[in-house]
Amino acid sequence: MTDVIVIGGGIIGCAAAYYLAGDGVAVTLVETGDLNTQASGTNSGSLHGQIPHDTYLQHGDAWARMFLPALRLLRSSIGLWEGLGDTLGVDLEVKVGGGLLLAANEQQMRDIARKVSLEREAGLDSEVLDAQGLRALAPYVSRRMVGAGYCPAEGKANPLIAAPAFARAAAAIGARIMPRTSVTDIRRTGGGYEVTTDRGTYTAARLVNTAGADAGRIAAMLGVDLPLQGFPIQVSVTEPVEPLIQHLLYYARAPLTMKQTAVGSIIVGGGWPARFDSQRRPIADPYSVGPNLGLALEILPQLAPVNIVRTWAATVNGTHDWMPVIGELPGLPGAFLGYVPWMGFTAGPAAGRLVASMVQGVAPPLDIDAAAFAPGVR
Ligand SMILES: Cc1cc2nc3c(=O)[nH]c(=O)nc-3n(C[C@H](O)[C@H](O)[C@H](O)COP(=O)(O)OP(=O)(O)OC[C@H]3O[C@@H](n4cnc5c(N)ncnc54)[C@H](O)[C@@H]3O)c2cc1C
Numbered sequence: 001m002t003d004v005i006v007i008g009g010g011i012i013g014c015a016a017a018y019y020l021a022g023d024g025v026a027v028t029l030v031e032t033g034d035l036n037t038q039a040s041g042t043n044s045g046s047l048h049g050q051i052p053h054d055t056y057l058q059h060g061d062a063w064a065r066m067f068l069p070a071l072r073l074l075r076s077s078i079g080l081w082e083g084l085g086d087t088l089g090v091d092l093e094v095k096v097g098g099g100l101l102l103a104a105n106e107q108q109m110r111d112i113a114r115k116v117s118l119e120r121e122a123g124l125d126s127e128v129l130d131a132q133g134l135r136a137l138a139p140y141v142s143r144r145m146v147g148a149g150y151c152p153a154e155g156k157a158n159p160l161i162a163a164p165a166f167a168r169a170a171a172a173i174g175a176r177i178m179p180r181t182s183v184t185d186i187r188r189t190g191g192g193y194e195v196t197t198d199r200g201t202y203t204a205a206r207l208v209n210t211a212g213a214d215a216g217r218i219a220a221m222l223g224v225d226l227p228l229q230g231f232p233i234q235v236s237v238t239e240p241v242e243p244l245i246q247h248l249l250y251y252a253r254a255p256l257t258m259k260q261t262a263v264g265s266i267i268v269g270g271g272w273p274a275r276f277d278s279q280r281r282p283i284a285d286p287y288s289v290g291p292n293l294g295l296a297l298e299i300l301p302q303l304a305p306v307n308i309v310r311t312w313a314a315t316v317n318g319t320h321d322w323m324p325v326i327g328e329l330p331g332l333p334g335a336f337l338g339y340v341p342w343m344g345f346t347a348g349p350a351a352g353r354l355v356a357s358m359v360q361g362v363a364p365p366l367d368i369d370a371a372a373f374a375p376g377v378r
Helices: 011-022 053-088 106-121 131-137 162-172 212-221 286-299 344-360
Strands: 002-007 027-030 099-103 127-130 147-151 176-178 183-189 192-197 200-209 229-238 248-251 257-260 266-273 308-318 325-328 335-339
Touching: 002 011, 002 192, 011 027, 011 162, 011 335, 011 344, 027 162, 027 200, 053 106, 053 162, 053 344, 099 106, 099 131, 106 127, 106 147, 127 131, 131 147, 162 176, 162 344, 183 212, 200 212, 200 344, 212 229, 212 308, 212 335, 229 286, 248 286, 266 286, 286 308, 325 344, 335 344
Parallel strands: 002 027, 002 200, 027 176, 099 248, 200 335
Antiparallel strands: 099 147, 127 147, 183 192, 192 200, 229 266, 229 308, 248 257, 257 266, 325 335
C-alpha cells in the first residue's frame, strides 16, 4: 500500500511526488493522460515575481496587500527554480534576468509607481526606471516607452521539460508514477481514502489533489464544493530569431508577456482569451491574435517582419482572487489540495514542496505564510 496518492501529473503534482519520495514517503502519482500535457506543459514559461499589474489595476491596493503571501510563494519558488536544474540533473533553460513592466505614457508610469511602492513596502526589490534607466537596461525596447517597473527576480523556464524532470527524478527515488490512469471516484475509509481509477482501485492514508483546472471536480468526489475553474487562453510563438529579448517583458497598457526562448523563438502571451469547442476543448480565438500581437509590436516594432509559426490554446486554472489554495481540506483529514491559479508554473516547485511538507505535518523549508492559503480561509 502507498502512503500518499497524488492526483494529477502537472508541475505541482510531479514536484509534490518528488519531494515526498525524497522524504522517504511511499507515493503514487496518477495522471489521466500523459504527464505534463495540460497547463504545466502548455504555458508560456514566465517566472512571475511581481504583483500582476492588470489585476492590480482592476482590484486596487487592498487586493494587492491580500496577494502579498502569494507573491512570497512565487518568489520563494523562483529561488528553487534557480537551483532546480542542478538538483534534477536536467537543463530546464531557467534564466532569471529580470522583468520589465513597460509604460508608454505618464499615467502608466504613475500606475507602475504605485504598485512598485507597495512591493517595496513588502520588502521586495522592485524599482521604477525612467526613460534613461530603461534605455540603459533594455536598449532593444521601443523608444516610445517612457519608463518601466523593474523586477530583478523574474525570468523564464522551459515548461516542456520541468514537470517530466520532476517525475523522472521522483521515480528514480522510489515514487510510483502512473500515467493514463484516471480517477473516477474517491471514498473515505476508516484509515484513509479509496481511490477508484479506470485501472483499478488504490488505497492510501493521504491524498493530494493537484488536478489543476480539474481540482474542483476531484474535490467534488469528496463532497467538497470549491470555486476552482478552468479558463481557455492562448499564446503565440514566432520563428527563431537572433538573440534580442533579455528580460521578461510586460506592458502597462494591456495584458502582454514576451520572452525569448533558448532556441530564439519569441513567446507572446498575457492571458488573451481563447474559446472552448463543443466538447470543452480549448481552441485559439482568431480575434485575440491581432490585439495580442499589436501590443507586442508597440513595444518591439522591429519584430514586424518576423513570422508567427503557431498560436495554441490551453486551459488555465483560475480563481477570482488569484490566491493559491494549498492545505488540508476542512473536515477531511489527510486530504490535501495543491492549487495555484494563473501562475502555477512559477509557483510549481514551491507549491509541491509546501504540500509535501503539509502532508507529513512538518514545516516547509520555505519562508512563506502558508496559513494564508488554507482552503476555506477566504
Ligand atoms: C496558455 C497558458 C499560459 C500560462 N502561462 C503561465 C506562465 O507563463 N507562468 C506561470 O507561472 N503560469 C502560467 N500558466 C499557468 C500554469 O501553467 C498553471 O497554473 C500550472 O501549470 C498549474 O499546474 P498544475 O500542476 O496545478 O496543473 P496541470 O498542469 O493542469 O496538471 C493537472 C493534471 O491533473 C490531471 N488530472 C485531471 N483530472 C484527473 C483525474 N480525474 N485523474 C487523474 N489525473 C487528473 C490533468 O490531466 C493534468 O495533467 C499558464 C497557463 C496556460 C494554460
